[in-house]
Amino acid sequence: MKQPLCLFSVLFCVFSRFVGATTSYTWKVPAIYVFGDSTVDVGNNNYLTNSTAKANYPHYGIDFPHSRPTGRFSNGYNQIDFVAIHMGFRRSPPPYLSLNDTNNHQILKGLRGVNFASAGSGILDSTGGNIITTTQQLLYFETLRSKMMAQPNADQVAQRLSKSLFLISAGGNDAFAFFAANNSPNNSAVLLFYNTLLSKYENHIKTLYGLGARRFAVINVPAIGCVPFARVQNLTGGCINGMNQIAKGLNDAITDLFSKLAVALPGLKYSIGASYDLTLTAISNPRSFGFKDVESACCGSGKLNAQSYCTPNATYCMNRKQYLFWDLIHPTQQASKISASVFYDGPAQFVGPITYKQLVYSNN
Ligand SMILES: *[C@@H]1O[C@H](CO)[C@@H](O)[C@H](O)[C@H]1NC(C)=O
Ligand SMILES: *[C@@H]1O[C@H](CO)[C@@H](O)[C@H](O)[C@H]1NC(C)=O
Ligand SMILES: *[C@@H]1O[C@H](CO)[C@@H](O)[C@H](O)[C@H]1NC(C)=O
Numbered sequence: 522m523k524q525p526l527c528l529f530s531v532l533f534c535v536f537s538r539f540v541g542a543t544t545s546y547t548w549k550v551p552a553i554y555v556f557g558d559s560t561v562d563v564g565n566n567n568y569l570t571n572s573t574a575k576a577n578y579p580h581y582g583i584d585f586p587h588s589r590p591t592g593r594f595s596n597g598y599n600q601i602d603f604v605a606i607h608m609g610f611r612r613s614p615p616p617y618l619s620l621n622d623t624n625n626h627q628i629l630k631g632l633r634g635v636n637f638a639s640a641g642s643g644i645l646d647s648t649g650g651n652i653i654t655t656t657q658q659l660l661y662f663e664t665l666r667s668k669m670m671a672q673p674n675a676d677q678v679a680q681r682l683s684k685s686l687f688l689i690s691a692g693g694n695d696a697f698a699f700f701a702a703n704n705s706p707n708n709s710a711v712l713l714f715y716n717t718l719l720s721k722y723e724n725h726i727k728t729l730y731g732l733g734a735r736r737f738a739v740i741n742v743p744a745i746g747c748v749p750f751a752r753v754q755n756l757t758g759g760c761i762n763g764m765n766q767i768a769k770g771l772n773d774a775i776t777d778l779f780s781k782l783a784v785a786l787p788g789l790k791y792s793i794g795a796s797y798d799l800t801l802t803a804i805s806n807p808r809s810f811g812f813k814d815v816e817s818a819c820c821g822s823g824k825l826n827a828q829s830y831c832t833p834n835a836t837y838c839m840n841r842k843q844y845l846f847w848d849l850i851h852p853t854q855q856a857s858k859i860s861a862s863v864f865y866d867g868p869a870q871f872v873g874p875i876t877y878k879q880l881v882y883s884n885n
């Protein structure tokens with residue numbers, strides 16, 4: 522791109538060289554570190570021998586460059602890829618488990634970042650099967666950070682960490698698990714669940730803060746009662762209200778938690794993307810989002826195409842840009858693209874108290 526732009530505008534060319542020389546990168550943040558579940562996993566689970574939560578086979582990735590299944594639970598890119606694109610990167614940073622001594626040089630300098638997310642994981646360690654728990658994701662980050670701090674220029678590395686984006690997308694699997702164990706919980710069971718989960722979430726954030734993280738981009742718990750997997754459990758095909766209520770309650774608590782932490786922890790800044798509200802809004806106004814189908818899975822089989830996973834022998838839709846859901850749980854690339862744009866620079870209804878863009882451009 523640099524050469525053609527130089528032809529168009531000598532000034533632009535000089536300017537971009539100047540920026541390049543002073544900062545040595547043109548991204549909006551030095552790096553992105555990603556934690557959470559399948560909504561942002563880009564292939565860590567491929568490396569887990571015994572994990573069944575994998576998406577490294579067709580038709581996953583059918584719209585990814587070269588139609589390659591990468592472990593993303595999407596027909597193409599997922600939300601973190603689009604967030605990374607908004608930050609000036611090509612796509613998500615690589616999965617932690619893909620790193621080795623030959624491909625980690627920039628990462629050790631605090632550049633680009635790493636994706637620790639693992640499909641099936643939750644905020645609680647008890648959520649998920651053979652997956653990387655959030656606690657383990659944080660331990661991996663701690664290990665990596667020690668290696669980064671052992672590099673020459675540790676001061677610069679610490680500075681980069683404080684400017685980097687720490688993105689967390691978690692909680693949906695905890696809510697699924699809670700509801701699966703008890704689909705008509707009483708108030709005290711719900712309160713106990715919220716308290717247990719939020720105290721764990723708080724510990725995770727404090728751990729990251731202690732390791733130098735300052736800028737937190739959060740994706741809240743999606744409207745899990747409206748995913749095709751939930752709808753097929755309702756005879757009318759409607760959303761399962763109880764699941765959504767759990768998700769909504771968690772989201773209210775997560776919002777409160779961050780406003781409390783921003784007071785308690787100096788320098789902490791955060792932005793919460795309201796995946797929950799955005800999904801419900803898209804479901805009630807599909808056409809304004811360009812969707813034709815917001816209820817069934819594009820890829821799968823049976824009722825709502827949601828009675829099997831998107832396996833190699835499943836059928837899939839052709840008009841994938843018009844679907845909200847790619848498989849029985851996960852959004853399409855198109856839906857992920859929309860949500861990332863909204864979280865980056867959208868209205869206060871869907872992202873707050875500041876946007877991801879304001880989060881990365883904020884000083885100090
Ligand atoms: C996978 O499961 C097998 C059988 O239960 C076990 O022997 C093996 O240690 C497990 N591998 C890993 C990496 O956990
Ligand atoms: C390191 O990882 C990269 C990409 O994941 C891979 O292509 C390369 O072969 C690996 N190198 C070694 C020495 O394992
Ligand atoms: C609420 O539900 C929990 C778990 O199912 C049960 O142990 C408890 O006794 C119930 N409490 C009340 C007040 O019904």
Ligand SMILES: *[C@@H]1O[C@H](CO)[C@@H](O)[C@H](O)[C@H]1NC(C)=O
Binds near residue numbers: 759760762
């Ligand atoms: C099923 O969907 C209908 C709307 O179609 C809704 O009124 C009903 O409450 C839903 N059932 C459950 C268990 O949430």
Ligand SMILES: *[C@@H]1O[C@H](CO)[C@@H](O)[C@H](O)[C@H]1NC(C)=O
Binds near residue numbers: 821834
């Ligand atoms: C795909 O094949 C598997 C194994 O033969 C079978 O269990 C599953 O039901 C098939 N799924 C579809 C969508 O036909």
